[in-house]
Amino acid sequence: MALAPGIFTNALLYGVLLSMMATGLTLTYLTTKIPNFAHGNFVTLGAYLGYILFKFYNVNPYYSIPLTAVVCGAVAVFVYRVVLRPLANRGAPTIALMIVTLAINLLFIGFFGIIGDVLTNVYRFGDADFFLLSRLDFSMSGISGVMIVSLVCLIGTVVSIYLLLSKTNFGLAMTASVEKPSLAETIGIKVDRVYTISWLIGGALAGLAGSLIVFYLPVGPNFANSFIISIFAASILGGLTSIYGAVVGGMVIGTSQIVVTSYLGSILGPWVLSYQAAVPILIMVGVLLFLPAGITSISLSKGVAKRKT
Amino acid sequence: MSTSPILSVNGVSKSFGRLVALDDVSFTLERKTVTILIGPNGSGKTTLVNVVSGLYKPDKGNVQFESDRIDGRPPHEIYRKGLARTFQIPSLFPKLTVLENVLVAAVGNPGEGLVRAPFKRTWVKAEREEKRKALEILEAVKLISHKDQMASNLSGGQSKLLEMARALMSGAKLLLLDEPVSGVNPTLAHEILASMIKMRDEFSVTFLFIEHRLDIALNYVDRVIAMANGQVIRSGDSQSVITDPRVVEAYLGG
Amino acid sequence: MAIMIFGLDAGLLLVDFITTAALYLIISLSLNLEYGFSGVPDFGKVLFVTAGAAICGGVAGRLAVYLLGMTIPGGFLANNTVVAPQITTILQGNIPVSLAIFFCAVIIAAVVGGALGFVMSFPAIRLREDYLAMLLFVLSVFVQVFLINYSPLAGGQNGISIPDPYAWTGNSYYASMVVMAITAVLAYLLISRISTSPTGRVLRALRDNPVAAEALGKDVVGIRRNVLILASAIAAIAGALYSFYTLSFNPYSFNPLQWTFYPFLIIILGGLANIRGTLVGTIVFWVMLKAISIGAPSFQNYIPFDTVWLNYLLPGFLIIAIIFLRPEGILKERPTKTV
Numbered sequence: 001m002a003l004a005p006g007i008f009t010n011a012l013l014y015g016v017l018l019s020m021m022a023t024g025l026t027l028t029y030l031t032t033k034i035p036n037f038a039h040g041n042f043v044t045l046g047a048y049l050g051y052i053l054f055k056f057y058n059v060n061p062y063y064s065i066p067l068t069a070v071v072c073g074a075v076a077v078f079v080y081r082v083v084l085r086p087l088a089n090r091g092a093p094t095i096a097l098m099i100v101t102l103a104i105n106l107l108f109i110g111f112f113g114i115i116g117d118v119l120t121n122v123y124r125f126g127d128a129d130f131f132l133l134s135r136l137d138f139s140m141s142g143i144s145g146v147m148i149v150s151l152v153c154l155i156g157t158v159v160s161i162y163l164l165l166s167k168t169n170f171g172l173a174m175t176a177s178v179e180k181p182s183l184a185e186t187i188g189i190k191v192d193r194v195y196t197i198s199w200l201i202g203g204a205l206a207g208l209a210g211s212l213i214v215f216y217l218p219v220g221p222n223f224a225n226s227f228i229i230s231i232f233a234a235s236i237l238g239g240l241t242s243i244y245g246a247v248v249g250g251m252v253i254g255t256s257q258i259v260v261t262s263y264l265g266s267i268l269g270p271w272v273l274s275y276q277a278a279v280p281i282l283i284m285v286g287v288l289l290f291l292p293a294g295i296t297s298i299s300l301s302k303g304v305a306k307r308k309t
Numbered sequence: 310m311s312t313s314p315i316l317s318v319n320g321v322s323k324s325f326g327r328l329v330a331l332d333d334v335s336f337t338l339e340r341k342t343v344t345i346l347i348g349p350n351g352s353g354k355t356t357l358v359n360v361v362s363g364l365y366k367p368d369k370g371n372v373q374f375e376s377d378r379i380d381g382r383p384p385h386e387i388y389r390k391g392l393a394r395t396f397q398i399p400s401l402f403p404k405l406t407v408l409e410n411v412l413v414a415a416v417g418n419p420g421e422g423l424v425r426a427p428f429k430r431t432w433v434k435a436e437r438e439e440k441r442k443a444l445e446i447l448e449a450v451k452l453i454s455h456k457d458q459m460a461s462n463l464s465g466g467q468s469k470l471l472e473m474a475r476a477l478m479s480g481a482k483l484l485l486l487d488e489p490v491s492g493v494n495p496t497l498a499h500e501i502l503a504s505m506i507k508m509r510d511e512f513s514v515t516f517l518f519i520e521h522r523l524d525i526a527l528n529y530v531d532r533v534i535a536m537a538n539g540q541v542i543r544s545g546d547s548q549s550v551i552t553d554p555r556v557v558e559a560y561l562g563g
Numbered sequence: 564m565a566i567m568i569f570g571l572d573a574g575l576l577l578v579d580f581i582t583t584a585a586l587y588l589i590i591s592l593s594l595n596l597e598y599g600f601s602g603v604p605d606f607g608k609v610l611f612v613t614a615g616a617a618i619c620g621g622v623a624g625r626l627a628v629y630l631l632g633m634t635i636p637g638g639f640l641a642n643n644t645v646v647a648p649q650i651t652t653i654l655q656g657n658i659p660v661s662l663a664i665f666f667c668a669v670i671i672a673a674v675v676g677g678a679l680g681f682v683m684s685f686p687a688i689r690l691r692e693d694y695l696a697m698l699l700f701v702l703s704v705f706v707q708v709f710l711i712n713y714s715p716l717a718g719g720q721n722g723i724s725i726p727d728p729y730a731w732t733g734n735s736y737y738a739s740m741v742v743m744a745i746t747a748v749l750a751y752l753l754i755s756r757i758s759t760s761p762t763g764r765v766l767r768a769l770r771d772n773p774v775a776a777e778a779l780g781k782d783v784v785g786i787r788r789n790v791l792i793l794a795s796a797i798a799a800i801a802g803a804l805y806s807f808y809t810l811s812f813n814p815y816s817f818n819p820l821q822w823t824f825y826p827f828l829i830i831i832l833g834g835l836a837n838i839r840g841t842l843v844g845t846i847v848f849w850v851m852l853k854a855i856s857i858g859a860p861s862f863q864n865y866i867p868f869d870t871v872w873l874n875y876l877l878p879g880f881l882i883i884a885i886i887f888l889r890p891e892g893i894l895k896e897r898p899t900k901t902v
Contacts, residue, residue, distance in 0.1 A: 093692075098606075100882065103878070103880075103883050106820070109872075110873070110875030113869065117867060117868035117869050232697060277704075277708045284698075284701050288697065292694060389780055402768045402771040404770075405764070409764055409768075409899065413764055413765060413768045413781075420901070423757065426756065429760070
């Protein structure tokens, strides 16, 4: 049985956006070692900003992307500097930091809920609680604009990161800070500035994804919760310490979630489709139990698959 | 009261690849003695201690503890038999008090099991006895005034004393110590070593320890074993060993 | 004459408060045992509570049908919303069957919970704590997805109605509250005794330095496993009792915010590895939460947003405040006082 053609573009778009979000998450984890459960909220923030700028100033969300990315990056930096870093410096265990990010997640949800309610009650926006702006999208030869722009953004992101890491001093500083922070410190690298910038970029990438997502999926205050597991699954699949892995992981999780369940659904019956949320979970469980360092830990040399530990 | 040696090491050899760490090492330890193991770096002292405590299996030879062969047995089994060993970096339980750290070291407390735990009567007697013993030990190592302090608040020297107290609590009859007074100020070093003597006399514990601070340590030992290049080159009382020309040469030459 | 507070019956409010506070006390105690004492970050706590609740849903009605010798065309599950109240009516005069379904459901829930705890102990040994936390979290979400989609067990997304095992007492609400409170007291006594025993000390040692504990000859794996089995069984019992309180099971109502995050908040607020602290934490937090939900309708008119969002802001803010200002909690961890 053939799968509907829309499925593949759908899956691809989902994968691209997930890659962007996972890259941001991996970036913040690999530098500061804090699994950030609030990462999805940066995405939601980007979506809300796009929505608000459109509603108030009639700006098409595509054009507000730069501003949105900057704001989300700044908010991420705020979260890191004001909340997480002081606690980490005090020696708070990772679990405590994870709980704190969960708390931040709750604060964001409450905040978005309040904003939505205010916009509905005070400004009379009918869709403030749950909005989708796909009607503002353009299309080129049958492909939706968001697909094109997202793909371009992802490619741009990967290329920029590659250039940043390999060609700039900052990239060098970052590699050093990740591999041997104490050593990096002694040769004059401001490790903490590297960390802060990684949160800036991570938040910006999330904001970027959020701006694009308004064209594709309906957004509400709880939006992050429906995504955060997929984002983590993507990062973990790629290996929480590999940026390129996150890109691959995002594509795999995103496409598999849609394609696999559709495919299995056409064979086994429609009941499979409701288990779509289970796909990233099962992948994540499998990786955590059997291949905790992700797929990037498998290195192929001389035709024999070896596992890096 | 047994008069056989508590430990006997017979013809033990151990190599790592092409590096010969121990070469046909043999010696015995008599009960209730304090013996120091000396030698320049790389002479095999730590490897010897690792073999005896079960971390390594010897390539050749055997180790007898209380007439039981222990070479090749896993460390926790050897520990249960009464041979304990401390490490250079004390490994304590930071959020437990000093007293609790010692109490945890007790072997076979009936209250340590989810089934018995809720029923106080099944363990209260043993627990009281162990608390009494723990306090006695802490008294002996002069940590009694710190008994309710968090273990993380102890100084380096005090941590080492606590480690020794723990080993005693488990009923160890032979204690292997890896540099018990390194990095410790002289006053505390004397205290630690004096505690060892006390434990030897009051609790009938035998000691074998590695140490470089010979100026302080030699005052407290019954016997000295000198090693170089994986071999025992001399053993006996401190005066005769340290004046032995081979020992002097090993220290100055290597 | 019923006393009214903010337009709500004070009697009912009290029953609800005590029942749910007791429920959360049980769950938080089990979590403190797992995380505060043993250092296992059970970010999937909701899983065990849900399992217990689902078992209750799946077992109670069907067992009642069987014991009462009823024949339901189409089976209990398909007709549960209609049949369950019918059973309840019959149970009003049938104490033996009421007790039977109560105890069977709770016991089976405990066994299943314990079994799940046993399974959990395997990754708990091998994984680093942050990975373990993530694993347990996603598993708990998976279980929710599974229960929503898999109807045969407990009704899937429609949930299932449960006959009332307290019907014979004449006042179900009070009976449910009493049962929940008694269970909370029992759980408190049990866990309190464990924590003031040499086991409590060993658990804390295991948590602080598992390698050293192993070197001292402690069976690290075995002890942790037993703790997880016990804690999970207790959580499942709480879930089953909750189902008997609401007389229904619906997988949608078991979300990680309420059933995992709130317990974590409670034990951190009250003080990790401090059992009395958990009691204090439960009461403090629950009073706060209930105060908001009771007072909310009255000041709803003055604010431009729905008060429901306060249920997100309060716990979020509280956790951050605690970890910043007093991370050890209201009652600090104390040495295990055995003798």
